[in-house]
Amino acid sequence: MENLKKTFLYDSHLECKGEIVEFCGWALPIKYEGIIEEHEAVRNAAGIFDVSHMGEVDVIGKQAFDFVQNLVTNDVRTLEDNQVLYSMMCYPDGGVVDDLLIYKFSDEHFYLVINAANVEKDYQWMLDNKGDYEVELSNISSEVSEIAIQGPNAEKILQKLTEFDLKEIKFFHLNREVNIAGVKCLVSRTGYTGEDGFEIYTNNEDIKIIWDKLLEAGKDDGLKPAGLGARDTLRFEASLPLYGHEISQDISPLEAGLSFFVKLDTDDFIGKDALVKQKEEGLKRVLRGFEMIDRGIAREGFEVFAEEKKIGFVTTGYYSPTLKKNIGLALIDIEYADMGRELEIAIRNKHKKAKIINKRFYKKNYKK
Incomplete structure (x- = not known):
């Protein structure tokens, strides 16, 4: 330590x-x-x-709004002062750089809260995409x-x-x-x-x-x-994604079921063209919730099968203390993603039965 x-x-x-x-x-x-x-x-x-351990980045300047709007997938125009927005930053190919919270203090001052695992990478990504925007970026995480x-x-x-x-x-x-x-x-x-x-x-x-x-x-x-x-x-x-599991450089927001936070009808942003194309061509894989039928907990990375064919992998799996069940999330081929379908998950070299269920395992109790 x-x-x-x-x-x-x-x-x-x-x-x-x-x-x-x-x-x-x-x-x-x-x-x-x-x-x-x-x-x-x-x-x-x-x-x-x-x-x-979370990271914080200050974005201050005359074009702070324009910079952030170009950086993220959600529509920053919907934010009033002193409001928070969840979004993602994407690579040009539609993969996810990170997910983050956007705190708007004013049109000229935003405060971005990013994941601990990605602080240096994210900050460098912001600097690399600063271009000619009249903004100052400060990594104030420490x-x-x-x-x-x-x-x-x-x-x-x-x-x-x-x-x-x-x-x-x-x-x-x-x-x-x-x-x-x-x-x-x-x-x-x-x-x-x-x-x-x-x-x-x-x-x-x-x-x-x-x-x-x-x-x-x-x-x-x-x-x-x-x-x-x-x-x-x-x-x-609560079906909230974790970077490196449900979203990553190799898993797009659309595949992860996070299209609500991707506004393809708004201004251009980094990765928009790739995500528009992905949507138009149709998703080839999607994130689904599952419940174990057989005994066993399906952990991250375990392979998922249907009709003896490997169709995906588990992104997160646990015993749910609230539901008292073994449940999980898996990224699987879309042709096998129907609700209620039985799948098999390789747990300790044995195929154990599971079935697809709604990935909203728990009703969120937020105070509006």
Whole structure:
């Protein structure tokens, strides 16, 4: 662990008896009490996550809007000030550079939140595509720490630490002037769990104050610290994609079923022509949800078969703590993708039966 990057909450994780693992070059907790316990806390009460490893890029300048609109697949014109948009950046061939959140402060100032695994790559991609746009790009990832508090009790708990009425922050909106436990923070009503909640951004030096105060404020409301393990099972149940799994350089947003976030009828953006062509010619493979019929958990990379033919692979597979079933997502040939079709998945060299189900495994409980 000596050579790994540590967030400013690393000692706090040790104090909470977190089990530390390597993740994207960071030393982060995979769990504290246990993945299932933490998962259920978020579904039923609340969980608090250290997500300081995420990346942040400031885009400032006269043509900030034009630059971002060209960079991403979604339509930035729909954003009002202090609103958040989910989108992807694509390569010219339609593969995904990364998915990200776009925070709009104004037409001349955007704040892009990117995945920890891709910070350097993404920032270089932005620089490479800056062209003649009148903008300044700043990778401020090392200056920002971030906590996510998620779950049905998230608002109640966080409200104890601020005089600001959190009900004013609607789903996928933000406020940059929220005072939490005496610390000025950017707070957005966003998250990666399928539950209501907030993401809190502030300076590195004050993040421990917020972490400690939240744990204290939430002790009677079921709040638990939660690690990377629960973060993954929660996002997976809510059918939220993970870069390198459901989307990647080799998997387009359309194949991943994310066409809602790809606006092909708007301005040009990098990768648009390839995605228009892919849509016109018809998809050859698609992402589908599945449930195991036979015993066994189908993990990432396991091969999927139909009629003794290999038709794809598993992108994510878990035991679902909420549904109490072994489920997964797989990218498969479209001719075998009908709902209810039985498939086989190679688990430990044995073909185990599964069937295709709706990939919206869990109904999201966002507060609009």
